[in-house]
Amino acid sequence: MVRSSRALLWQPAAFPLSAQQVKDAYARVRASLIDDSLFIQDAARYGVTVDELDQRMQQPPARLDSGTSWDWLDGPEHYRWAVLRVLVEAYPSADRHELAGPVLVPGNAVHVVAGDVQVDGDLVLEEGAVLFVLGGLSVSGALVCRPCYSVVAAREIECADGATGGEVLALGGIRCPGTFFFGHNDYSARAASYDGDVLVDFERYNAFGRVAVRERVTDWDFPAAARVLGLPDDEDDLLDAYAEKLLSGQSTA
DSSP: OEEEOTTGGGOSSOEEOOHHHHHHHHHHHHHHHHTOHHHHTTTGGGTOOHHHHHHHHHSOOSEESTTTSHHHHOSSHHHHHHHHHHHHHHSOOOOEEEEESOEEEOSSEEEEEESEEEEESOEEEOTTEEEEEEEEEEEEEEEEEOSSOOEEEEEEEEEEEEEESSEEEESSEEEEEEEEEEOSSSOOEEESEEEEEEEEOTTOOOEESOEEEEEEEOSSOHHHHHHHTTOOTTOSOHHHHHHHHHHTTOOOO
């Protein structure tokens, strides 16, 4: 089924959860989830445990919204990645939501969309926005997450270019044929693979199972990163400047 709605991503209704449906889905995926390198490879460093995950999955909230879900989603991004895995299993959907961009996702709220989401244009997350897409997320323009905290999570993610200071979580791959800048070192990205042209993530401890790019900037060199992003060497705020560049219709090409 194909549906189109410009208001889809900021609908006020919370996403209802069935405790039994979540528990059953977790039981089906638990063995593979806790053995997945994206969950366990650096879990000890961040205090992530299977026991804690088990407890969370036995006590899901009645709904996902900004008021009830923080305890369930709190902590290192491993837990949010695991929640994504369980929700995709628990709520399969053949729906496809087509949105005309630019699409703005309001901040300080949790948004959950069952099915695939395709944005024709830019997708922008405001500070504090948490977006779970329980299918594939495809953005023909730029994926921009405003500085400070935000989360965009989906089964798979594709965008033309990207800029974020928050988390980007995918069960499968992140694909970006242009340039993606993961700025600041407060949060991380987590995905089975990353494919694209230019990846700039020298400030981050991103967890990618496989990386295939033409160029990856990992040296702690802000002027060099600025040049790759097509910005002046002396730019004070690379993330904000690059995000504004993308939203103005420019790219690094």
